[in-house]
Amino acid sequence: MDADVIVIGSGAGGLAAALPLAQAGERVIVVEQHNVPGGLCHSFRANGYRFSPGIHYVGQIGEGGSMREIYEGLGVADDLTFFEMNPDGYEHIQIGLQFMDIPSGKxxxxxxxxxxxxxxxxxxxxxxxxxxxxxxxxxxxxxxxxxxxxxxxxxxxxxxxxxxxxxxxxxxxxxxxxxxxxxxxxxxxxxxxxxxxxxxxxxxxxxxxxxIEGGYYPKGGGRAIPRAFVRALRKNKGQIFLSTPVEKILTEKNKKGRQAIGVRLGDGTEIRAKNIISNASPRMTYEQLIGREFLSKKLLRQLDQFTYTTAALVLYIATDLDLAGMNLDSGNYWYTPFQDPEEYYRQAQSPNVVDADEAPGVFVGISSMKDPGSFRNGHHTIEAVSFISYDVFKQWQHTTYNNRPEDYNALKRKLTASMLKTIEHIIPGISDHLVYCDLSTPLTNDHYVKSTNGSCYGTEKTWRQFGPLSFKNRSEIKNLYLCGASTTAHGLSGATSSGMGVASSLLSCRPSELLKNTGQTLKVIPR
Ligand SMILES: Cc1cc2nc3c(=O)[nH]c(=O)nc-3n(C[C@H](O)[C@H](O)[C@H](O)COP(=O)(O)OP(=O)(O)OC[C@H]3O[C@@H](n4cnc5c(N)ncnc54)[C@H](O)[C@@H]3O)c2cc1C
Incomplete structure (x- = not known):
């Protein structure tokens, strides 16, 4: 046996499973296909500017908050610092010409x-x-x-x-x-x-x-979180291999049914372990890594029927505008012209969105206001998100990253223009003050973190796919477990809980028992 546990994927869920298992003395190997850890929590640099696609705010970081307790109890708090977002308006909402700021505190x-x-x-x-x-x-x-x-x-x-x-x-x-x-x-x-x-x-x-008690942003961007987990994992003799895609989960059949026994990597290497935890999406895990021929009818039905959350466009911007001088701050900005939220979702999912002059709505986070370390050469950095249906991009799903055809790039330019026009409602003049601007599409998401259909939050948590009806952490294949946004819950917090849930099952304890008195105190910089 090469390891006790192999974790496929280093998203929030995968790392939250790996760390407590390593701390409990299990020999843990994490294998990640991307060249950086973190999944949607990673950050990247473009033209020297730092951007974080999947972390714009985190809750429960204040005194007594559940995320704070997790970071302190897992012993990663010493490597993390959070900035409080504007407590007078961590959410700035604009609906048409109506404004509302949501303050911290119930x-x-x-x-x-x-x-x-x-x-x-x-x-x-x-x-x-x-x-x-x-x-x-x-x-x-x-x-x-x-x-x-x-x-x-x-x-x-x-x-x-x-x-x-x-x-x-x-x-x-x-x-x-x-x-x-x-x-x-x-x-x-x-x-x-x-x-x-x-x-x-x-x-x-x-x-x-x-x-409800307010929003917080990690110093150093989203990647600070996986970095802290990886450091702690290594301290506990856990290993992580980046740029290492898993091609197959190896299984064998015995009297008790089918069980997972290891993984085969992209280069053909096989690693054996007692337990396999997959942080990859259920579709990737079951259909690509296991194979439909090994799955029960019930699970196949679930795989075929389950729907995934909306995909999104993310516009990464650096601007030379004086945003502080324009009274913009560390709170999130939401804009939509529609008072009826149903209409926003209808428009965002409509194929006609590609012909619209403006996006039906936008979320804007000014990361350089949340974390001043991101402010560079007098330029602010912004991440703006608009939901869009994956169907708009489906025709290019088999094209390769960096080699997409001209019509895809033309659509990107068009959608960039319509998003910028929408962002003008929040940041007037932005279109004339771009020092960097690039758009990621649902296909970008699929490329970097192997999401299913570019989905933002894994499976939709509708009545039929929520709680006990969601994909289970313990799979029908013995010794194979799933964690991440498509299982227990989504978001940084939900995915983290799912990983801890799997670790606690393997260690036969409650999730709260994974948290120790480490003596660490999370640093939080008030606004
Ligand atoms: C635009 C956007 C904004 C968001 N904003 C926020 C926010 O502000 N706050 C918040 O809490 N949440 C936010 N989220 C959601 C949050 O980022 C995710 O729900 C969470 O990070 C998902 O974690 P996960 O454990 O499911 O793993 P994922 O992030 O999905 O990572 C899975 C990992 O598995 C790896 N993998 C997949 N297949 C293989 C394979 N075959 N071999 C090896 N590795 C593999 C992938 O490369 C990836 O690293 C946002 C999401 C999006 C898209």
Whole structure:
């Protein structure tokens, strides 16, 4: 046996599984196909500017926050520093000509919303009461181990059971009347990619609850997080191999059924291990690495029927505009002209989006405001995201990166122009002040992190694909486990929890028991 555990992929989920296993004395090998670790949490440099595609803010980093506890308890906090984002508006929302800033803190948020929408004050209180309840109840299930604890879950998760599967739209409609208020409260649908009518309220509550105490940004960009994990992994004798794609998961059949026994790498090398954890998407794991012929009918049906979240365009910009002088800050900026969020999602998924003069909406993060270290030569760096359907790019899915045909590049230029026009609503004059500008498409995502259909957040967390109905961490193939955004939950926090969930299963403990008293304290720089 070459290792106890092989982890395929070094995304947030893969590293959160690998580290505690290595700390527990398991011989861990992580194999990553990209030349940097982190998956969507990686950062890259272009013309000297640093960009991070998949981390724009992280919640639960303040005192007592769950992400802070994880980083401290796993012993990576000494290698991480977070900047607090603008506490008076970590979300700046613009819907048409209506503006709203969401401040850090539940009570502050409630008060600000009540002040703006007094007629809906009761509904606002009730809504945040449910967000609170559901968030605390969601954390009960992963920690449940004993039979008695399982038996009492329904009693301890009452609000979750009663309201969690209602749609966000229904939850809002039942409590509030002002469409603008509902639109503001739906803006964070951008953090899971579903329109309110298709969003289980529990999902939206989890996202809202994650950020409610404010947003934070890692010093050094997204890559600071995987770097800290890799350093700790190596300290614990774990190994990571970059630019090392896994081509096959090796399996064999015995009396107990099929079991995973190792992996074959792109260069033909075989590595054997007792357990294999795949951080690659379920489609990659099961269809490419295992093979459909080895899967049960039930799993094949799941693979064929499961839908993936929307893809996105990400525009990477460096500008010589004085953004601080324009009163822009470290908070995120969201813009859409549509008061009805359903309309935004309809437009974004429509094939006609390629002919539109403007994108139907945009998320803008000024990373150089969040982390001043990213401010370079007097230039600010910006990442702007607009959702788009993968279908728009499907015709080029078999072309190769850096060698795509001219019509693909022409479409990129057109979409860049329409996104810039939309960003003008937030940063007037930006189009005339570009010192760097490049667009990534869903195909870029597939190339660098092997996402499925360029999806931003893995599988859609709709009613049929959420919680116990999602892809399981423990697969039907013995000794093969899955983690990452398409399993337990998505986002940095969800993927991290999924990895810890797998590690705790292998070590027969609760996820919270992976966290030790390391004496480390996460550095947080207040704004
Ligand atoms: C535009 C955008 C913005 C986002 N913004 C935020 C944000 O602000 N905050 C937040 O919390 N989340 C955000 N997210 C989501 C978050 O980044 C992801 O949900 C999370 O990082 C996914 O982690 P994961 O564990 O699923 O792994 P992934 O990041 O999907 O990584 C999987 C890894 O597996 C590797 N791999 C795949 N196949 C193989 C193979 N065959 N062999 C070897 N390696 C393989 C890949 O190269 C990759 O490194 C954003 C996502 C996007 C797209």
């Amino acid at each position: 009570q502050a948020t409630i008060e600000r919303l009540k002040q703006r929408f007094p007629a809906d004050a009761g509904g606002i209180e009730d809504y945040f009461f449910l967000v609170d309840k559901i968030c605390s109840q969601l954390s009960i299930v992963p920690e449940t181990r004993s039979f008695l604890e399982f038996l009492t879950v329904p009693f301890r998760t009452r609000e979750m059971g009663r309201y969690g599967l209602f749609s966000l739209k229904r939850t809002l409609d039942d409590r509030m009347s002002d469409p603008l208020l509902k639109a503001f409260l739906s803006i964070q649908c951008g953090d899971h990619g579903l329109p309110p009518s298709r969003t289980p309220f529990a999902l939206h509550a989890a996202v809202t609850g994650h950020y």
